[in-house]
Amino acid sequence: QLSCLLRMVTQHGIPQDWDTYPQDLLLFLSPSDYAGNCTEFFTNVGKANEDVLPREAPQRQELLLEALECLRIPGTKINKTNAEILGWLVCELGEEYIRSSGGSLLKDLSRCGSFLPEQEEAIRDVLSSGNTTFGPPAAWSAFTLSELSGLIPVLSPSILQQIPK
Numbered sequence: 663q664l665s666c667l668l669r670m671v672t673q674h675g676i677p678q679d680w681d682t683y684p685q686d687l688l689l690f691l692s693p694s695d696y697a698g699n700c701t702e703f704f705t706n707v708g709k710a711n712e713d714v715l716p717r718e719a720p721q722r723q724e725l726l727l728e729a730l731e732c733l734r735i736p737g738t739k740i741n742k743t744n745a746e747i748l749g750w751l752v753c754e755l756g757e758e759y760i761r762s763s764g765g766s767l768l769k770d771l772s773r774c775g776s777f778l779p780e781q782e783e784a785i786r787d788v789l790s791s792g793n794t795t796f797g798p799p800a801a802w803s804a805f806t807l808s809e810l811s812g813l814i815p816v817l818s819p820s821i822l823q824q825i826p827k
Contacts, residue, residue, distance in 0.1 A: 685710040689721060693728050700732035701747060708749015717776070726754040738762040745770045753777075757784035765794025772812030782816045789813070790821055799824035 685706050693703045707725060715722050729751055733744050740763045745752050752767055753774035760767060761784045771777075771785060789810075792798030796806050799821050807814065807825070 686714045689714055689725070693732060700728075704729045704732060704751070705747050705749070708747060708751055710750075712750040712753070722751075722754050726751050740767060742766050750774070755781075757781055760784035761787060764788055764791075765796065768794060768796070768813065769809060772810050774812065777816060785813060785816050786818050786821065789817070800826065802826065 688703065688707050689710055693700045704725075707729070712722075726748075729748055733747060735744060738758045738761075740748070740752070740755065740759055745763075745767055748755075748770075750773070752770040755763075755767070757780040760771070760781060765788060768785070768788065771781075777785070788794060789796075790799065792801075796802060796810065802825050
């Protein structure tokens with residue numbers, strides 16, 4: 663329905679008032695067709711309903727690649743500001759981005775509904791390293807677990823055993 667609506671909206675050219683349309687429509691739009699700058703575009707995409715596109719949809723990976731290009735991210739390290747702009751697109755980042763970015767993505771990743779096995783392994787590696795703002799698992803508190811609640815299913819038994827009761 664959204665791709666059909668997009669065709670109708672763009673039939674007579676690209677509108678300049680994208681803010682008056684549902685944000686989910688942006689998932690089917692190219693950033694070059696957006697009236698604002700690409701950072702603004704991806705901030706709005708990051709707020710759109712990610713469930714509109716199935717996890718396997720090629721558009722998700724295309725959006726991520728365009729966002730990384732727009733934000734001019736050199737290499738695989740994502741800082742906190744760029745993670746905020748990406749919104750749910752951080753859930754599409756590969757294991758190399760998760761490892762390189764260390765703890766800066768953990769809170770954002772905790773909002774993801776599911777992970778690929780290699781993403782889970784990278785998250786476990788980052789958490790068990792202790793080189794995050796949360797510190798090593800042996801120093802975690804109930805507040806830490808609350809902050810990382812979306813990542814609890816990813817935790818390995820070896821990490822869980824280190825957490826104080």
